[in-house]
Amino acid sequence: MPRRESIRRRRWHALSGTLLVGAAGLWAPPVARAHFILVAPDSWMSQDGLGLPEKLGPCGNEGGGTATGTVTAYHPGDTISVTINEVIPHPGHYRVALAVNDRSEIPAEPEVTPTAGDPCGSVAVQSPARFPILADNLLPHTHAFTAPQTFTITLPTDVTCTKCTLQVLEFMSQHSAPCFYHHCADISIQSPPEPPTPTPLAPTATRTETPAATPSPTPLAVCVGACNADGAVTMSALITLVDIALGNAPPSACPSGIPSASAVDVTLLLQAVNNAFTPCGE
Numbered sequence: 001m002p003r004r005e006s007i008r009r010r011r012w013h014a015l016s017g018t019l020l021v022g023a024a025g026l027w028a029p030p031v032a033r034a035h036f037i038l039v040a041p042d043s044w045m046s047q048d049g050l051g052l053p054e055k056l057g058p059c060g061n062e063g064g065g066t067a068t069g070t071v072t073a074y075h076p077g078d079t080i081s082v083t084i085n086e087v088i089p090h091p092g093h094y095r096v097a098l099a100v101n102d103r104s105e106i107p108a109e110p111e112v113t114p115t116a117g118d119p120c121g122s123v124a125v126q127s128p129a130r131f132p133i134l135a136d137n138l139l140p141h142t143h144a145f146t147a148p149q150t151f152t153i154t155l156p157t158d159v160t161c162t163k164c165t166l167q168v169l170e171f172m173s174q175h176s177a178p179c180f181y182h183h184c185a186d187i188s189i190q191s192p193p194e195p196p197t198p199t200p201l202a203p204t205a206t207r208t209e210t211p212a213a214t215p216s217p218t219p220l221a222v223c224v225g226a227c228n229a230d231g232a233v234t235m236s237a238l239i240t241l242v243d244i245a246l247g248n249a250p251p252s253a254c255p256s257g258i259p260s261a262s263a264v265d266v267t268l269l270l271q272a273v274n275n276a277f278t279p280c281g282e
Contacts, residue, residue, distance in 0.1 A: 036170050038183035039083040039148055041072040044165075050087055051181070058099075058106040058167055059184035071186045077157040078189075081150050082168060089144030092172040093125075095136045096153050099165040105132055106167050109180050120179035123171050131156060160189050223280030225272025227254035233276040241272050 037051040045053060045065040054060040074080055082096065099105035115121030125137045135153045139145075163186055170181040225233035227240050237257060243249035244264040251258055262268060 035086070035088040036181060036183070037085045037087060038168055038185065039085055040081060040150075041166065041185040041187060042068060042070040044068060044070070044184050044186045047183075051085075051183070054181040054183055055178075057109060057169075057180065057182045058103050059165065060182050071163055071188050073188045073190065074155055075192055076160060076189055077155060079152050079154045081152050082166075083148055083150040084139075084168065084170075084183075085148040086145050086170075090172040091142045091174055092170060093136075093140040094138040094151075095126075095133060095169045095171070096138065097133045097167045097169070098156075098159070099132060099167070100159055100161050101164070103165050103167075103184075106165065107133060109169065109178075110171070112177075112179050118174050119177040120171075120173045120175045122173065123179065155189055160191065162188050162190070164189065222259045223257065223275060224259065224268060225254075225257045225275050226280065227257040229256055231280055233257070233272055233279070235276075238269075238272055238276060241269055245269060 035051040035054065037047050045060060045067055047054070047065065052060070053062045053064045056062040084094065095110075097106050110124040110126070112120055113122045113124075126133050127136060129136050134155070135151075138151050139149050166185045166187050168183045168185075172179055172181070223231050223233065225237055225241060227237035228234070237254060240249060240254050241257065241264055244251055244253060244258075245266075245268075251264065257272065258264060258268070
């Protein structure tokens with residue numbers, strides 16, 4: 001009888017210990033885990049509702065997703081928007097880096113300094129950021145976000161690529177190691193095409209019109225002695241010519257009867273008398 005009682009007591013103690021261990025497991029704080037989804041630019045890999053795959057660097061390489069094949073196009077020097085949705089919150093911040101030729105160019109995860117009770121106490125921040133890191137300590141926070149968050153980064157002006165990798169790295173404190181989650185987007189950085197140079201038009205031959213020569217007016221023949229415009233040499237006209245010859249009248253007294261630059265002399269008077277009897281033009 002005492003033996004049976006001893007066996008029963010040992011079984012009770014074993015069962016009690018098992019129940020206590022189970023209860024301790026129920027009341028122990030769960031290991032905190034943070035997850036985020038890369039909303040924009042489009043991720044290189046499909047993501048589930050928790051953002052997986054994202055645990056292995058540099059881009060969530062533990063498998064489980066399907067490659068999207070999406071390449072988002074940008075230009076050198078563009079300021080672009082990056083949107084994340086932190087579906088399981090945790091204190092921390094984000095870092096963005098760019099690999100131009102190969103993902104091996106993405107810098108290693110920064111050094112973590114543990115603190116008492118927190119393996120992910122703090123991490124080195126690059127300030128100012130140096131290429132290939134484009135920005136660091138983005139969206140620093142200690143409390144959960146209430147909505148997806150967007151920040152902007154500026155692409156280098158002197159880098160071009162047809163398919164390079166933009167890495168978004170999340171650092172989490174108050175978290176068991178490892179302290180990082182990773183997402184990537186495939187992007188291109190190309191200069192915009194040059195506008196076409198317009199083809200110059202062939203010069204059009206211009207016909208230069210030579211102005212017609214203006215004919216010089218044919219000087220009218222002077223009927224010597226015809227002091228009036230009617231062309232008749234009258235007695236009055238002959239008297240006027242005599243006065244002009246004697247200096248008693250100016251040459252203008254017979255404007256149409258004296259040839260230009262001619263002197264009123266005996267020869268001109270004789271011609272005028274002759275014209276009186278034989279009118280000019282007959």
